[in-house]
Amino acid sequence: MQNTDYRIAVIEDDPIQLENLVTALEQQGFMVDSFDNRQSAEESFAAGLPNLVISDIILGSEVDGGFDLAKHLLGYNQPIPIIFLSERQSEFDIYTGHTLGAIDYLPKPISLNMLIVKVKNLLRITGNTNTSNADEETSKIPNLALVQDQFKAYWFEKPLDLTATEFEMLKQFAVAGESSVVSYDALQASTQGVVERNTINTHICRIRNAFKKITPEFNSIHNEYGRGYSWQKDV
Template sequence: MHNTDYTIAVIEDDPIQLETLVTALQQQGFSVEAFSDRASAESYFEQTLPDLVISDIILGQEVDGGFDLAKRLLSYNQPIPIIFLSERQSEFDIYTGHALGAIDYLPKPISLNVLIVKVKNLLRITASSKEQAASGKEQSVIDHLEIEPSQYKAFWYGKPLDLTATEFEMLRQFATTGEGGVVTYDNLQSSTQGVVERNTINTHICRIRNAFKKITPDFNLIHNEYGRGYSWQHKDED
């Protein structure tokens, strides 16, 4: 697909920053819808859902406006990847952003070059998932684990796992590799089109484990294979 096939919604209350973001994305050929507040963006979403959302967290007088916007997006049946842009870089804010479905959380002032690369990678991920789901080529070979690539959703014993889209892509590597096989660091990075950096893979794996533990507290099936990656298997310890 070409960049012109994608629509990106940008929500930023600073008019200069908003214009800068819109111009940079349009120069790459993307169709861009720009909003300066949460309410106008939500009105747009009621009519049309974009392929990707880029949002500041503080929107006008709403200190958590971007987070509230993400909560609204979660109410739709179609997963929409979100990139948060913010000067707020506390662990709590970053965790909250990811818990609400954010794919990435970039600090301000942002690098437009980095943002453009992230956007292109994320859109490749979503397009690839939709194509694979349509072809019916992928399904989980792990007992009690179900995956729905078109929706970026996974189910453990029939209950939904709380995962971001990138974490879903990483889990899908285990689901299709099966028990006992090693999912390498390179596999995990390539599955997210480079969105997940090598030095943050373990953080995402911890979040994936915790998602399983919310359903089965004694979950202990994803193990570190030192120097190689991770495996899904029954064993007493890493």
């Protein structure tokens, strides 16, 4: 996938910041749809979904407009990755953003160079489906199936509600098999640097919750303190 095939929706109520974001992305060859409010963005999504959403949290008079936008996107059948940009940097806000499917939560004022790098890293994950061979796509964990080209995982034949980033992290457990430790570095590397080390736990919590929606007693992903995580067979 080339940058010109990759459509990004940017939602920002500050006109200067919106212009800067759009210009920086278009200079890299991305197709960009820009919006200064949540409602117009959601109307556009009804006609066609973007590959990525970049959104502020506070949109006009809506203090949680970006979060509400993310909730709206959860209603679609396909996961749409979101990068939040915000001056709000409390642990609660960052946690909320990730629980709503964000792959990243970046502080304002935003570094445009950092944002471009993260967008390109995400493109390498979601846009290149030919980098994994058949062995990498085979799950060694019973009842867990992977469909690499769709970035979908199935637990007891039911689809797991995961972002593309979380799918890549889960795949590390599926390939390693039961009782094998997946290091923090391996989990971060699996996302091409999209996930920061300090947000890995948040994504693991989301992955666990996805399993619990299907099997509420799920307790297979264990924290191996100082090392990473492992998949342990339920006893």
